[in-house]
Amino acid sequence: MKVIPNLLVFFFDLFLAIILVNGSTSDRERKPYIVYMGNVPEEAGISAVKEHHSLLTTAIGDEKLARESKIHSYGKSFNGFVARLLPHEAKRLSEEESVVSVFENTRRKLHTTRTWDFLGMSEKLQKRNSKAQSNIIVGLLDTGIWVESPSFNDKGFGPPPAKWKGKCVTGANFTRCNKKVIGARYYNLDNALDTNTDQKSPVDTDGHGTHTSSTAAGETVKGSSLYGIAQGTARGGVPSARIAMYKVCWSGGCADMDILAAFDDAIGDGVDLISISIGGPSRSYFDDSISIGSFHAMKKGILTACSAGNDGPYQGTVENVAPWIMTVAASTIDRKFVTAVKLGNGMRTSGISINTFSPRKAMYPLTNGARAANVTAEIYGNVSACDYGTLSMKKVKGKIVYCLGSGSQDYTIDHLQGAGTIMAVDAPTDIAIATLIAGTFVVPEVGIKIDQYINSTKNPQAVIYKTRVVNTSTAPFIASFSSRDILAAYSELASVTGLPGDRRIVPFNILSGTSMACPHAAAAAAYVKSFHPDWSPAAIKSALMTTATPMKTKSDDAELASGSGQINPTKAVHPGLIYDLNLSSYTRFLCKEGYNSTAIGRLIGRKKKLNCSTIRPAQGLDGLNYPSMHFHLTNESSISAIFRRTVTNVGFAKSLYKATVHSPKGLSVTVSPRVLTFSRSHQTRSFTVLVKGSMQSGASILSALLEWSDTKHSVKSPILVYKQFPPLF
Known part of the structure; x- marks a missing residue:
């Protein structure tokens, strides 16, 4: 049954390709493309704007249309332009030696x-x-x-x-x-x-x-x-x-x-x-x-x-x-925003939300999607989830509505003049979201009890209280979606939720x-x-990474998400050692990654033509003097990796750092040398990290930690070996 549509798609694509080659597609099909050309030209007499126009004219074949197609020229800090192009014109520009890349403008x-x-x-x-x-x-x-x-x-x-x-x-x-x-x-x-x-x-x-x-x-x-x-x-x-x-x-x-x-x-x-x-x-x-x-x-x-x-x-x-x-x-x-709920049967529970509303009554009528359904509910969607169009205003007005949640039911219930909503979400409730009306998000287990109560009585009732702040000792840990719940200034041209009907204009909001x-x-x-x-961007980044506090992790996904840990700005001012990087380091890295020599040369603004095969190659597995180390296993389970790193002394002029490794069973980490001696400030020392072992069947991650210490400073580098499994979908 799918053969005919696929053939139609094939012939349509072929027809479209013929049109593009012939260059006769309507100008209305032109889309913005960014033409990136690397560093701003340093040669005297070269006008970037003129060069852009010349390239466009060559690609389009018409000087007037080329002028009309250009949207903007970049030229202060890097070289390039954006223009409305057809795909074959974009391809033609990408083949020009002076062009690093051409890519379609997208919205992020x-x-x-x-x-x-x-x-x-x-x-x-x-x-x-x-x-x-x-x-x-x-x-x-x-x-x-x-x-x-x-x-x-x-x-x-x-x-x-x-x-x-x-x-x-x-x-x-x-x-x-x-x-x-x-x-x-x-x-x-x-x-x-x-x-x-x-x-x-x-x-x-x-x-x-x-x-x-x-x-x-x-x-x-x-x-x-x-x-x-x-x-x-x-x-x-x-x-x-x-x-x-x-x-x-x-x-x-x-x-x-x-x-x-x-x-x-x-x-x-x-x-x-x-x-x-x-x-x-x-x-x-x-x-x-x-x-x-x-x-x-x-x-x-x-x-x-x-x-x-x-x-x-x-x-x-x-x-x-x-x-x-x-x-x-x-x-x-170290805090969370808790919104308490009380049911008519005396049951007390709570969820997570930013609910700014205090109740005006001791109790409100309570219902659920099934009880509040309209006669045409099945046309619009899932009544239990309170999908838009499934509920009756007559059955919702003035009531708190319990919904199996996706997180947006508060807008639907507000539209139907409901008093509030309790949303059971089948996802971690570890972030607090502002609701348009009185509302909170509860875990499914709590939701089942609320639903059972609703179905057990003719007159179910509930009340949702205003959110309160509760301190927690479990922080920090990685948020499930990736700072969390942060109060900061807000625009008075926007409402708390940004939803239609929200008239709450505030100087500060929680996002x-x-x-x-x-x-x-x-x-x-x-x-x-x-x-x-005077520190480079890489030096500042290194200081923040190596002085960070390792995160509390509970799963492999969290291990991958936690990076170097939680930043500690005051410690980062005095990191002891830093892993620095300069432009030549990134050049070697890009060469190792297989990028085109000409493109890299234009990116870094090299006057002479760059040849990756003639520059000193990046050393070690990753080829970058980075404050962390990682190795990605593909199909094999045997682990063998070498990392080469160089650190710069920004601590005490005369100092001695000893290496300590914390590694799990099955992973051997050897550091050579294990002692680094410095006699002056800004002196550099290099070392090698050899990682060996095997990934056990069913495992996906092994993590270790390298720590350099002079008793006053602790310079930490996470080491991660991971095996990425095929996607589930």
């Missing part, structure tokens, strides 16, 4: 009061270099910023640092920057805005960008909360630092071409670090806008922190994986996701940089 997605105390940076922390911190500029690529937030008050700030070359672009609901938020730009190269939600300016109508900005570098604001929930002092990790916002995300997502334009500007503007809580499926380093932008940032000494994505806990879901990026996962802090974790790591990096302004 967006992936505190207590947090900084939990990470060891209390409000009264004495170890701050405030003067240096005020000269640090944190650039954020996000949804914009609400500069009127108290977190961005510029009282006591001097003028922007002399190195700042950026702009403050005004527009709708955005009339100024200040001495705290010193720069703001917005990018919409495709001119594709939703006139109902998007505003053509750097203003934040979503809330995400304001939240991440204040988490990284927000001013200290006492008495902050969300309707009394999570009350305390909200502040960023580096409250004295400056903020530059680059708005690249709109209601339709975050376009690659806008992300690259923002990187191009941010690098030239003089930012010190970049935080970008945006992601998409992993691609080749040269076909990925964030990978490209962050590489050129690294060349200028700018560390880029990126969120790892929220598609966990399964293998192969991490995003933003280029080794020059600091990729940040999400973990818990979860790796988006929230990313600015924490960026701020930690800025904190380290305020003490070590």
Whole structure:
């Protein structure tokens, strides 16, 4: 039965291919492609814009159409352009020697009061270099910023640092920057805005960008909360630092071409670090806008922190994986948001949510999807899940409704004028989500008891109480979807949930996701940089990784997700040893990975033609002087790997470090030499790690830990051997 449709697809594809070859496809089928050409040309007299036009004219075959097709030229920090092309024109451009890569523009997605105390940076922390911190500029690529937030008050700030070359672009609901938020730009190269939600300016109508900005570098604001929930002092990790916002995300997502334009500007503007809580499926380093932008940032000494994505806990879901990026996962802090429920039979239970509503009555009528179904429910979906269209307003109005959850039933119940919802979710309830009406998420076991109660009486009742904060000693552990539950500043042009009908406008909101974790790591990096302004991005990243606290893991998936552990910013200021990397290190790595010599040469801006076969090869299994070590088994079970590393002494001038290895049964780890002796600061020493053993049948991961110690410093490197099984789907 499937043969005929497949044949039709084949002939359609063949027909389309013929059209493309002939070049007669309608211009309306042209799509934006990014043409990346590596480093900005240094040769005198070369105009990047003219070169772009010449390449386009050659590929398209018509000078006027080439001029009309070009959308934007990049040329401040790297070389390239974006144009509307047909597939065969894109292919023709990719074959040009001056072009590194050509890839279609895609849209990516967006992936505190207590947090900084939990990470060891209390409000009264004495170890701050405030003067240096005020000269640090944190650039954020996000949804914009609400500069009127108290977190961005510029009282006591001097003028922007002399190195700042950026702009403050005004527009709708955005009339100024200040001495705290010193720069703001917005990018919409495709001119594709939703006139109902998007505003053509750097203003934040979503809330995400304001939240991440204040988490990284927000001013200290006492008495902050969300309707009394999570009350305390909200502040960023580096409250004295400056903020530059680059708005690249709109209601339709975050376009690659806008992300690259923002990187191009941010690098030239003089930012010190970049935080970008945006992601998409992993691609080749040269076909990925964030990978490209962050590489050129690294060349200028700018560390880029990126969120790892929220598609966990399964293998192969991490995003933003280029080794020059600091990729940040999400973990818990030492509190959770509990929403209590009481049933008419006296049963008390609780779930997890951000419920800002206090009950107005002692009890409310309670029902479930089956009892509240309308006569045409089967047409629309699953009544037990309260799918939209399955329920009767008459049977829901004024009642709390129990639903088998997917997490969005609160909108449906609110639309039907319900009083609240209890959602049983067949997933870990370890993140708190704000609900549109009174609501909470419970585990299935609790849900079954609630459903049984509803079906056991003619007049079931319940009440949902306002969320309260409960301290927990189990933190930190990796969040199931990959900072979690973070209170930070919010835009007053966005509601608490962002859902239609939500009229709650607040100065602070609680959000979860790796988006929230990313600015924490960026701020930690800025904190380290305020003490070590000359350190490279790799050195700062190494300091944060090797001083991190190993995570509490309960499964193989969590082991893969936990990385080096939870950052400890105050320890990272004095790491003892660092694993540093420079441009030549990345060059050898890219050669080892099999990338084209010409493309690598253009990427790094090499004047002479690069030949990977003639440069010193990357040594060891992974070929990169990285603070962690990993080995990926394919089909075999025998383990044999050699890692070569070099460390730089940034601790005591005269010091002696001894190696200690913690390894599981079945894994042998040998370090040579086992003692490293340093006689001066910034001296380097090299060592080799030999890993041998076998993976037992049914096992997928073996992990070890290498620790160098001089009794004052502990420099930790995780060693991971894993075997990736075929995907389940």
